[in-house]
Amino acid sequence: MSLQRFAMLASAAIMSAAFGTASAADGPIRIGVSIAQSPPGSVVQGTQVKQGAEIMMNLINDAGGVMGRKIELIYEDDQGIPEKGRAAAEKLITRDDVVAVTGGHQSSVCLAAIEVAHAYKMPYVNTNCWSDDIREKGYNEIFNPGNYNTRVSSAMAETIAALGVKSVVAFAENTDYGIGQAKVLGKFLKEMAPDTSYKYEALDRAGKDFTPAVLPLRGNPPEMVVNVMLPPAAYILMNQLYEQGVAPSAKTWFYDGAGIADYPDFWDNVKEAGQYMLAFGLYHPAMPMPDSGRQVGQIYQDKYGNEPNRLIFQAADSILLIAKAIEAAGGTDPAALIKAMDDMTFESIRGTFKFSQEPGYTFKQWVDIPFATYQMTEVNQPLSKTLLIQATGQELQTDKLLRPAN
Amino acid sequence: MLALDLFVNGLIIGLFYALMAVGLTMVFGILKVVNFAHGEFYMVGAYTYTLVSLKLGIPPWVALPLAALAGAGIGWLTERLLMRPLYAGYSSWGLMKDEYAVVVTFGLSLLLINLFDKVIGPYPMRGPSLSSVTRMSVGPFMMSGQKIITAIIAVILLIALALFIKRSLWGRWVQAVAQNRFGASIAGIDTARASSIIFMASGVLAAIAGALLAPVINAAPDVGIFPAVKSYVIVVIGGMGSVPGSILAALLLGVLESFGAVYLSYDYRDTYGLVLLILILLFRPQGLFGERTREV
Numbered sequence: 001m002s003l004q005r006f007a008m009l010a011s012a013a014i015m016s017a018a019f020g021t022a023s024a025a026d027g028p029i030r031i032g033v034s035i036a037q038s039p040p041g042s043v044v045q046g047t048q049v050k051q052g053a054e055i056m057m058n059l060i061n062d063a064g065g066v067m068g069r070k071i072e073l074i075y076e077d078d079q080g081i082p083e084k085g086r087a088a089a090e091k092l093i094t095r096d097d098v099v100a101v102t103g104g105h106q107s108s109v110c111l112a113a114i115e116v117a118h119a120y121k122m123p124y125v126n127t128n129c130w131s132d133d134i135r136e137k138g139y140n141e142i143f144n145p146g147n148y149n150t151r152v153s154s155a156m157a158e159t160i161a162a163l164g165v166k167s168v169v170a171f172a173e174n175t176d177y178g179i180g181q182a183k184v185l186g187k188f189l190k191e192m193a194p195d196t197s198y199k200y201e202a203l204d205r206a207g208k209d210f211t212p213a214v215l216p217l218r219g220n221p222p223e224m225v226v227n228v229m230l231p232p233a234a235y236i237l238m239n240q241l242y243e244q245g246v247a248p249s250a251k252t253w254f255y256d257g258a259g260i261a262d263y264p265d266f267w268d269n270v271k272e273a274g275q276y277m278l279a280f281g282l283y284h285p286a287m288p289m290p291d292s293g294r295q296v297g298q299i300y301q302d303k304y305g306n307e308p309n310r311l312i313f314q315a316a317d318s319i320l321l322i323a324k325a326i327e328a329a330g331g332t333d334p335a336a337l338i339k340a341m342d343d344m345t346f347e348s349i350r351g352t353f354k355f356s357q358e359p360g361y362t363f364k365q366w367v368d369i370p371f372a373t374y375q376m377t378e379v380n381q382p383l384s385k386t387l388l389i390q391a392t393g394q395e396l397q398t399d400k401l402l403r404p405a406n
Numbered sequence: 407m408l409a410l411d412l413f414v415n416g417l418i419i420g421l422f423y424a425l426m427a428v429g430l431t432m433v434f435g436i437l438k439v440v441n442f443a444h445g446e447f448y449m450v451g452a453y454t455y456t457l458v459s460l461k462l463g464i465p466p467w468v469a470l471p472l473a474a475l476a477g478a479g480i481g482w483l484t485e486r487l488l489m490r491p492l493y494a495g496y497s498s499w500g501l502m503k504d505e506y507a508v509v510v511t512f513g514l515s516l517l518l519i520n521l522f523d524k525v526i527g528p529y530p531m532r533g534p535s536l537s538s539v540t541r542m543s544v545g546p547f548m549m550s551g552q553k554i555i556t557a558i559i560a561v562i563l564l565i566a567l568a569l570f571i572k573r574s575l576w577g578r579w580v581q582a583v584a585q586n587r588f589g590a591s592i593a594g595i596d597t598a599r600a601s602s603i604i605f606m607a608s609g610v611l612a613a614i615a616g617a618l619l620a621p622v623i624n625a626a627p628d629v630g631i632f633p634a635v636k637s638y639v640i641v642v643i644g645g646m647g648s649v650p651g652s653i654l655a656a657l658l659l660g661v662l663e664s665f666g667a668v669y670l671s672y673d674y675r676d677t678y679g680l681v682l683l684i685l686i687l688l689f690r691p692q693g694l695f696g697e698r699t700r701e702v
Contacts, residue, residue: 037528038523038528039523039528039626039627039628040628043528043529044529174673201672202672202673203672204673204675204676206632207675208623208632209419209623211415211419211664212412212415212663212664212665212667212668212672212675213667213668213672215408215411215412215415215668216408216668218408218411218548219407219408231530232530232624232626235530235532235624236622236623236624239622242540242541243540243541243548243549243550243553244541244548245541245548265529265530265531268531268532269530269532269624271532271540272540
């Protein structure tokens with residue numbers, strides 16, 4: 001090879017490397033979002049996660065981006081199926097060059113996807129997977145700014161104990177989330193309401209007829225029925241409980257522990273079956289919230305015409321957390337991002353917190369995540385008009401609750 | 407009391423299953439084609455009923471026949487565009503390219519599910535009820551007005567179908583084609599039209615089932631999978647091609663699932679039908695009402 005030819009090749013290689021670096025440094029920062037965009041996953045949840053994430057992406061980009069670079073969200077449809085969630089995470093990390101993965105909203109999928117994130121040592125921000133098992137794995141890469149089963153179950157057990165309910169039957173979907181939450185609720189009831197009898201029944205989340213599970217309750221109804229199922233199965237169950245006169249009724253409370261009350265299609269699907277339902281929620285317009293959260297809620301309402309719900313805020317916070325970690329780390333190196341998230345006090349749009357490092361279900365979790373308990377007192381009632389009986393830092397007021405006449 | 411509750415609930419569910427399964431068994435019995443898109447005929451009916459009522463403000467009682475019309479339309483189109491090329495020019499089923507029908511109908515099923523998912527959206531939609539009575543006591547039983555109306559319409563439709571096949575001219579054509587397509591054509595029967603009629607009837611039954619159940623099982627792109635799977639089981643248990651067999655098997659399956667879910671385990675609810683299916687295949691492979699045949 002002549003000296004001239006060698007020099008040309010060397011210059012070309014150097015220029016290519018230089019342009020390549022410049023292009024990667026100036027291009028958008030890619031964040032992977034794995035959500036259910038088609039059945040059998042909860043498409044309602046997936047859509048809301050997408051909407052919340054996009055609102056935050058636009059806010060960040062309109063303000064100049066992160067370190068001068070725009071944020072770009074790369075979506076993958078996991079269909080709510082664990083193996084697809086695993087494949088989605090793999091593709092996002094290895095082919096799409098994302099700096100972090102987020103969006104997870106169904107526990108079984110998250111449990112599969114975090115294995116990939118853990119193997120590649122990539123930051124994974126869990127948007128809405130409630131299963132405690134995700135935290136108990138103790139993976140260094142997994143951060144949980146969303147809700148968790150123990151939080152729901154302890155809050156519900158507190159309400160059940162305050163109501164003096166003596167018998168509870170829970171219907172739980174046959175998933176990691178459903179069974180996990182039903183078991184934890186039983187554990188807390190043993191502690192907080194030892195005289196209360198409790199049992200749960202696992203139902204198929206793809207089921208269409210739950211009447212045989214409901215009928216045995218007709219003869220001897222419990223004082224409370226708890227829902228630990230997601231739509232559409234939850235809606236079918238509610239309608240069949242109502243049709244059989246089991247719950248809500250004068251004798252039996254109906255308590256939702258799956259956070260379905262603020263879904264945009266809730267009233268379209270349940271009508272009278274939703275009236276008098278007691279609900280655990282992670283957002284209520286009357287809850288205390290930072291101005292940044294109110295701003296996101298307003299943008300959502302203006303754009304989509306519905307009241308916002310928890311998933312909008314949680315998804316927006318997932319993107320904000322990654323953006324702030326990039327700024328704190330001064331780059332997108334995965335190890336630096338993980339350290340930044342560990343060290344930071346995160347001013348989220350739902351409140352300020354630091355991730356716990358306590359092992360168990362609290363590992364890398366926002367332990368004191370705000371929640372609310374409220375009751376739907378009218379059919380087609382918007383969230384803002386529901387009866388708030390408890391919010392974080394406020395006393396539980398069960399005496400305000402209403403019951404149907406029959 | 408619980409046993410009686412379960413029995414009645416099982417019979418009602420069985421009637422829903424029967425509406426679906428009868429259409430499937432007719433297509434198989436007469437055309438020797440397993441229609442894998444049958445569940446999507448159900449889905450088309452559920453969506454037509456729900457969307458026409460909710461979006462256009464048309465009363466549910468008017469939306470119901472429109473759903474039936476949509477079912478007839480998709481049945482006719484399927485037969486005319488996708489099935490007819492498979493048997494056009496063949497006088498004998500033995501020569502027909504029936505293996506293609508499996509691929510074609512399976513493809514149609516995927517096409518319809520994805521088409522509705524993209525065009526209408528993946529959200530479940532609850533259809534309006536035909537009755538404003540959300541729950542009522544009927545003797546010792548509790549049920550919604552919708553369920554009672556659905557059960558009555560299902561019984562009427564099944565009886566009407568039996569009379570149509572037995573008494574009407576078109577029904578006799580269908581019977582003739584089912585017995586011997588070549589012989590029927592020699593006798594001057596328009597076999598192509600008979601095939602169209604059967605596909606349309608199958609579409610109507612599935613679509614009405616979808617519409618009637620839309621207030622109970624919300625319409626969604628994949629809503630047809632559940633009744634279709636049940637229908638395949640029912641058709642084999644009842645005897646492939648046997649309408650009375652399908653009705654009896656549907657009622658049997660409804661009651662079996664209802665009791666099994668309570669007295670055995672809810673978790674295995676869907677397996678009870680499969681266990682019955684295996685037993686039937688072992689001890690009476692032609693099904694309850696099927697005829698044992700041998701081809702040479």
